Every structure is written in C-alpha cells, then in structure tokens.
Amino acid sequence: MYEILPFLINAIPALAGLFIVIFRKRRLAEGITILCMTLLLLLSIYSMIVVCDSVTLFFFEQNLFIDSFSAWMLFIIALISLLAAIYSLGYISHEYDEGKLSKNKLILYYSLFNFFVFTMNLLVTSNDIFLMWIAVEATTLSSAFLVGIYKTKENIEAAWKYAILCTTGIAFGLYGTVLMYSTAYENKLENPLLWTYIFENVGKISSNSFLLRLTFALLLVGYGTKAGLAPFHTWLPDAHSEAPSPISALFSGVLIECAMYTIMRYYAIFIRTDAFSFVKNILLLVGLASIVIAVFSMVVTKDLKRLLAFSSVENMGIVVVSLGFGGMLGIFAAAYHLLNHSIVKSMLFLCAGNILISYKTRTLERIKALKKRMPITAILLIVGCLAIIGTPPFCIFFSEFMVIMAGVLSALWIPLLIFISGISVMAVVVLWHGITIVFDDSDEQIEKDEVPSLYWITILILGILALVFGFYLPYPLQDTLNNIVELIWGA
C-alpha cells in the first residue's frame, strides 16, 4: 500500500493543474490548489513516518522512490507550497482586482503553480538520474511563464534571462549525468541509470580521477546554475524579484533547495570515490564565492526583493560551504539549513509582498515608517530579518552555528574566516535595511494601511515555525535528519 506514495505525490499536483486548465473557473482553481497542497503536506508527513526506519519506497521499476532525504524535501516543498497557495488567495485576488492580471492569467497562475510543484516533487522522487535531469529542466519550463506573468518590460527581461540561462546551465548538468551513467555502465553496474544502484555499488567504480572530477564539475555547473550558486546566479535576482511574491517565496524557499538536493545526491556518491577531496575543495570555492558575491551585491542593491534574492544566493553558498567542510556535522548542518532557509526566506518574501501591495514599490529608499503604516507586517519583517541573520533562538542560528563548528573540526581556518566575515557583513546589511524600513519615519502623518489577515497569517505561521524549529524538531523530522546524515556519510 505504501508503494503507491511516490506515484500519488506526483500525480496529485499534475492532475490538479490539468483540472484547473480544463474547467477554467477562478474559485475552483483556488480551491483545487489549496486542497492539493494540503493533501501533499499530509502525504509528505506520512511518507516521512513510513521511511523513518531507513525504509525506501520504490515505484515504477524503481524509477521513482522515497527515502529519508526525498521525504525531507517533500515536506519542505509541501509546507511552503501550501502557505504560498494560501497567501496567493489574497495576493493574486488583489492583483486581479487591480487589473494587473486577467482571468485567463489567474487560471494560468494556478495551473502553473500546481505543475511547478509537480516538477519539484518529481525531481526529489526520481531515482533515475536522467529523470532527475528532466525534472530539473521541467521546473524551468513550468515556471518561466510564472516569472513573466505580468508581461511588463522588466518581467519579460527576467523571464527571458531565466529561461535562457537556466537551460544553458542545466545542459552542462546533462553532460555530467551522461558521464556519470557512462562511468557506471563501463564498470558493468547492473542498473547504471538508478541513483540507488550507483550509490550502493560506488566501490566497484574504478575510473580515472580526471574523469570523476570532470563529471562532478559539470554536475556542479549544471545544478549549481539552478541552485543560484555564483557565478551562475545572474538569473536569480531578476527572476525572484519580478515574479509575484508567492512565486518568489517558492523560488527562494523551495526551487533552489531542490536543486541543492540534487547536488547533495551526487555528493553522497562522490564522497566514496577518489575524487572526494577535489569535490570538497570545489564546493568550498563555489560556496565562498557565492557568499562574497552575494554580500557585495546586497550592499549596492536598491530593491527589496533583489536584496532578499541575493540573500538566497548567500544562503545556498552557506549550504555548499557546509558540504565543503564535510563530516557528519557539515552534512547535518547543510540538510538542516535547507529547511530553515526555506521557512525564513519564504516568510521574508511574503512580507515583501505585503509591502509591495501597500507601498506599490520595491525601492528601499521609498519604503519607510512601516511600523506606523503596517504594524503587523513590520513586526513580522523584523522577526524575519532577525531570523535570516542567524539571531538565536531562531532556527538559522543553529544551522549556521553547526556550519561554523564543522569548519572548526575540519581545521580549514581561512575558508572559515571568509565564511564568518561574509555572514557577518550580510547580517549588518539586512539588519540595517530592516531597521530603516520599519523605524525610519518623517513627521508627516502616516495613514495605517495594513493588509487583511489572510496576507499575514501565513507569515505568522512561518515565523512560529522559524522559532520552534530552532530548538525542537518534532518526530519524524529529527529522525529523518539523522537518517539523511547516515545515508550520505554512512552508518
């Protein structure tokens, strides 16, 4: 009975998207989306409980599977998607009422929303390494029109760059996947298409070190482009800032985490090969470059959503640096940070959505006196800023602290110093902007213009989760996280 879970988790959002396209009714589209995301959340929690004892569920000749790592990602996707869908009820309705979106666009939005979630679910449940690649490409194709949905000049520019740069980058990932398959095939592995077979039989792979390094480098370029790692990140600030705010939350909170998941899947293979030291070094280099470039970009940017987008680049850099430091703690911190970042960044993007509705601008200089104009959003924004910079007791503090400890244990002092400097500068920049937005006001009378509760209730839920997950991971999250470390690092 459990074996059908990998199929259900993919079929439900795909069918939901299809129904929305067929029936083309606004309220039905909204209802189907909420129902679909709720079902997915329940199924993801159920999957996590089922696979908690290191069980793996297979479907369709083992081409689809759910293990602890997949279940972890399914939970992240479902949680953020549900909250983004609830937020969309208000936000997209507002855009429709303002005339920015027609009814057709609204239907397109909800159908693509579901298809987008389907492609991400497919990515994290694919055992076939080529199916994994197809799913990553499909995430680009299903979300390109979500980026360009407003059809403004800036929107189209962002959508074009997103489609072209991501497709080009991911093509390198295909070369990496082909080399991975070819290496496994040459070494006569029984089923060289499946990640589980390659992973279990990696000891049988004898290949020249250069080829293994080339394979990982190509995979990193390919999936790193999608994850927003520097220097392949140039599409990210444009796409994340121009997309509707719930989609920005999905991009930063889920999509780039899914791409990072793929990198970690291959990391689990390469950790057992001769090329591992090269892998760690290149991950450290790319991770630190992402942090440094992101921090410099955050200093000069004048746009609120671009600021948050660059912060996403920086946070993916943190995950990659954690993998570069290696060890059980590094892997634990990386997987834990994926969850923490998804919660906090989604929270911030949804806050940005509220601000955009009221101020009708994303320019930082023009967003002032938030505490008077939107007191609830102001509190949530400050909470989000404190969380993202790693203030205790929020969850990101703990994952970043673990990354630092992993760095200390690995005795890589210079990378650790660059890492700590980078996140410190980021903290100053974010806090400064947050304080300026919330507390900086003039003497003029400012009218209160808070958004309805539907807009901030989801942000509040995310804020509570950011606090709770800092010091308590409920069953089965804690066990799943331990299983991920055991899977990647070994028992």
Add this chain to the structure above:
Amino acid sequence: MLVSIFIVLGFSEWYFFIWACTAFFTKTVIVPWVLLKTAKKTKMYFEEPPLVSSILSVIIMIIAIGIGFEITRGFHADWFYIPFSVSITLFLIGLILLSSRRNALKQILGLCHFENGSHLTLAVLAPGLTETIEIGILTDAVACIIICCLLAKIMYDVLGTLDVSKLKLLKY
C-alpha cells in the same frame, strides 16, 4: 545533420534508427515550424548586427571545430570518435551563438545547436538508455524551444524588438 548521423550509426546499433525517427520529427519538423511561425509573427526579416562580425564568427567556429576534435582525440580508436567530436563541436557552436547574437531567435537557434550537441553526446556515450528516457529528454528540449519562442513573441509584443541587448532594465 543529426538525423543523418543517427541513420549512419543505426547500421552498427539498430536503436539509433529510433533515435533518427524521433530526431526527424522533433528537430526537422516541429522545431523549424515553431521557429518559422515565431519569425513570421515577430516580422523578423532582418537580424540585428551581432556582437561579433561575420569573419570573426567563422574563425571562432573553425577554432571550435578544432577544439571539438582535439578534446575527443583520446577516443580515436573507438567507433564513436567522429560523432562524439561533432557533438562537442555542436555544443560549442551553440554556446558561441548564444553569447554573440543579439537577436532572440538567433539565440534560440544557438540553443537548438546546443541541445543537438548534448543529444548526440547522450546517444554516443549513454548506450542502452531506454527509449522513454530518450523521448523524455527530447520532449524537454523541444518544449524548451517552444517556450523560448513564446517568450520571444511576448518580448516582441511588449518591447517591440527581439534585440536582447535592449534588456537592461534590471540593474541594482
């Protein structure tokens, strides 16, 4: 060209005939039809001057061909040396077109070359791949071209041009 390479390879491994059929329908029929339709709708009769002159483009392409064959020199004794070299060359030509052309449709053509190169590499280096995966990857590639063409059409409607060098609105 891709179809003819697959037909020739088909005489050594029969499944390449299937690849030739799928490549024919997608890359010889569907993709050119979509591109021509987009070119008509956007009234693209003249291309914007590229970033690199024609003569320099030819020189760069020749260098790319040389690089493609040089990279695969280690496989000289293997049957797939020539098609593998061609695939790397196509990949490089696609990259050059993507980076040197200002016209959106020309960039999409670069993407086509790019995808053809990676498709041929897949065929040569990944034997025994199931047809479903091959079709999945091909469908992805074709879907990508179609979506890029739709975006190009929208770009023309909104901006009045297909010149991607005009896409400079998003800065800090």
